[in-house]
Amino acid sequence: MILLVKLHKRLLRKFNKETSMKEMVKVQPRSSLMTGGAKRGVPNPWLFEEPEETRGLGFDEIRQQQQKIIQEQDAGLDALSSIISRQKQMGQEIGNELEEQNEIIDDLANLVENTDERLRTETRRVTLVDRKSASCGMIMVILLLLVAIVVVAVWPTS
Numbered sequence: 001m002i003l004l005v006k007l008h009k010r011l012l013r014k015f016n017k018e019t020s021m022k023e024m025v026k027v028q029p030r031s032s033l034m035t036g037g038a039k040r041g042v043p044n045p046w047l048f049e050e051p052e053e054t055r056g057l058g059f060d061e062i063r064q065q066q067q068k069i070i071q072e073q074d075a076g077l078d079a080l081s082s083i084i085s086r087q088k089q090m091g092q093e094i095g096n097e098l099e100e101q102n103e104i105i106d107d108l109a110n111l112v113e114n115t116d117e118r119l120r121t122e123t124r125r126v127t128l129v130d131r132k133s134a135s136c137g138m139i140m141v142i143l144l145l146l147v148a149i150v151v152v153a154v155w156p157t158s
Helices: 002-015 030-034 059-154
Strands: none
Touching: none
């Protein structure tokens, strides 16, 4: 009877998607810890193959090997740091050069504007002189024609 009640409660929990802590965490016996977790294909984290580099080495030798690797990494990082510092310096120099070039371009733009304004002013003056000279020439032609008419009208035709 008690077994049926437990089975009934377990079925109800599964039906309602409620599980107890024991069911959520499957407790493995101690013997399975050293066998590599043969149940459900779970690998044991304590069982691993030792790499070739450290096989047969003592603690001090492994520490020396790790120190050597750290020193090599430090040397690589120092080289990388010097490269980055040089690139920073180059970037700053490029920025300074760009600022100088921008100043030159601004000065050149101001000179072009001044020259453009003077050119427009002189063009207006040339146009005005051209108009005046054209109107003056017309007045001269009209006066000459008037003199010619007067001379022809006054000239005796005998």
